[in-house]
Amino acid sequence: MSQFQEADELFALLNTKTPIVMIETHEEKRVLSLFERIAARSQREIWTWSASRGLKVAHGLKVSLTEFGGSASIDAADTKQLPEALQATDRLPGGALVIFLDVHPYLSNPLITRAMKEIALKSEGKGQQIVFVGHDIELPAELVPFTSRFEVEPMTIDMVRKLFKEELDRHGGISGCRKTLDSLMRHMVGLPEPSVRHLVRLTLTDGVICTADLARVLSAKQETLGAAELLVFEQKLPAMEEVAGMKALKRWLLLRREPFLDPEAAGLPAPRGVLLLGVQGAGKSLAAKAIASAWQVPLFRMDFGALFDKYQGESERKLREALKVADAMSPCVLWMDEIEKGLAGGQGDGDTGAGKRMLGSLLTWMAERDSSVFLVATANDIEGLPPELMRKGRFDEIFFVDLPSAEVRHSIFSIHLQKHRIEADDAGIAPLVEHSEGFSGAEIEAAVVAARYESHARGEPPQPEAVMRELLRTRPLSVTRAEAIAELRDWAADRTVSAD
Numbered sequence: 001m002s003q004f005q006e007a008d009e010l011f012a013l014l015n016t017k018t019p020i021v022m023i024e025t026h027e028e029k030r031v032l033s034l035f036e037r038i039a040a041r042s043q044r045e046i047w048t049w050s051a052s053r054g055l056k057v058a059h060g061l062k063v064s065l066t067e068f069g070g071s072a073s074i075d076a077a078d079t080k081q082l083p084e085a086l087q088a089t090d091r092l093p094g095g096a097l098v099i100f101l102d103v104h105p106y107l108s109n110p111l112i113t114r115a116m117k118e119i120a121l122k123s124e125g126k127g128q129q130i131v132f133v134g135h136d137i138e139l140p141a142e143l144v145p146f147t148s149r150f151e152v153e154p155m156t157i158d159m160v161r162k163l164f165k166e167e168l169d170r171h172g173g174i175s176g177c178r179k180t181l182d183s184l185m186r187h188m189v190g191l192p193e194p195s196v197r198h199l200v201r202l203t204l205t206d207g208v209i210c211t212a213d214l215a216r217v218l219s220a221k222q223e224t225l226g227a228a229e230l231l232v233f234e235q236k237l238p239a240m241e242e243v244a245g246m247k248a249l250k251r252w253l254l255l256r257r258e259p260f261l262d263p264e265a266a267g268l269p270a271p272r273g274v275l276l277l278g279v280q281g282a283g284k285s286l287a288a289k290a291i292a293s294a295w296q297v298p299l300f301r302m303d304f305g306a307l308f309d310k311y312q313g314e315s316e317r318k319l320r321e322a323l324k325v326a327d328a329m330s331p332c333v334l335w336m337d338e339i340e341k342g343l344a345g346g347q348g349d350g351d352t353g354a355g356k357r358m359l360g361s362l363l364t365w366m367a368e369r370d371s372s373v374f375l376v377a378t379a380n381d382i383e384g385l386p387p388e389l390m391r392k393g394r395f396d397e398i399f400f401v402d403l404p405s406a407e408v409r410h411s412i413f414s415i416h417l418q419k420h421r422i423e424a425d426d427a428g429i430a431p432l433v434e435h436s437e438g439f440s441g442a443e444i445e446a447a448v449v450a451a452r453y454e455s456h457a458r459g460e461p462p463q464p465e466a467v468m469r470e471l472l473r474t475r476p477l478s479v480t481r482a483e484a485i486a487e488l489r490d491w492a493a494d495r496t497v498s499a500d
């Protein structure tokens, strides 16, 4: 949508005589320029209020006050406090439009809410309208019936391309790979224009487009959109080759890579998400991260611990905010680790029933989202898994990740021995595989790491024999948690498909 069309839509909304218009956005400058266009054709007085500048005639508007025969005389300095500004608003002539910038922190004050409501009640006769512009506006219930929401279109890919071109023309040539540049521009979509311009300039300073620019854009985007403490941007991702086994899962993912990245070109619906359920340390987290690296999209981990809040309703609000940010960060993988713990609600004492309400919000998002967010949920405890989440159709597939077979253990040893520079050929690995039945991948890795320390202490180069000693002194999960694992397998048998 062009700025002209956007201004038309806003103009039409104002013409419905709604007393309050709410515009949730980071793009204050762009919104004010829409009002500038409207002022020119509506012949209305437009005022802005901000805590730093008080109530003023909107700067840059083409209509001068004198055209209206002089408005109420208001000293901006006296109206920096919102109650005074509201009183002054009441004195403005009929038809005036007052834009309150960043008013959201004040909306929880009952006196402010009441004063706003009074202005809204008089609006019908007086024709005054008020507008809230800010990000994350929590509208008090009293004002809801008087308010209409106006959505500002985020920057589209075409807008980003145009801006990139403008900056590029000014800057001169750049080198780098076309794919990275495309991906860079795609991730700038949805950011406010000033941030896009700033990032484009940063990207162009060294004349080379590289993956470090991509990481910078993603971090900046996440910061701008907020929720940085709720969604953790994971930057070090393992390659899929570092995940041993899980052949069925890997094949499933391979078939869905293109449809995820470009469903239209593939002519297939985009995959939406999987649940990886399984034994502790079996590589679920590793696989979740590897999906993002294989699909070359960023990975965001939702931190359920940070979501929980002692205040009623806050956890749920934070979850919705985090999901909104994930949508804006798409295409991406959203990893919900230990989802069963997050949704059980055990962490938020004061927010009773938080887990239930959060589940409701999550299910709604899962059903309705149209962004390219691939959800990977991981869980190792069926007790806390809400049955609603497991219903058919919630996830594209539920994979069960079991303890590794001999063949997979062989690959796990190869990967980790190599990583820790312990030399061993197939014949050297074979006895390790034999003596690690019932070990998880995490336990195998732990044995390799411990062997390195032991060898270091003995002043010897690390050998497979040192790993064997560690295996022999470990009581694996399959022994210590035999019952729980048997129960988990039993449960998974007819509800999940094997990742192997």
Ligand SMILES: Nc1ncnc2c1ncn2[C@@H]1O[C@H](COP(=O)(O)OP(=O)(O)OP(=O)(O)O)[C@@H](O)[C@H]1O
Pocket (backbone or CB within 6 Å): 242, 243, 244, 245, 278, 279, 280, 281, 282, 283, 284, 285, 286, 287, 378, 379, 380, 412, 415, 440, 441, 442, 443, 445
């Ligand atoms: N299949 C595997 N291939 C290679 N390494 C593995 C595999 N499984 C586990 N590991 C090693 O064990 C580590 C821990 O595994 P990971 O955290 O992915 O397990 P998990 O199933 O998510 O465990 P939890 O349920 O306890 O969170 C991995 O980082 C990796 O080093």
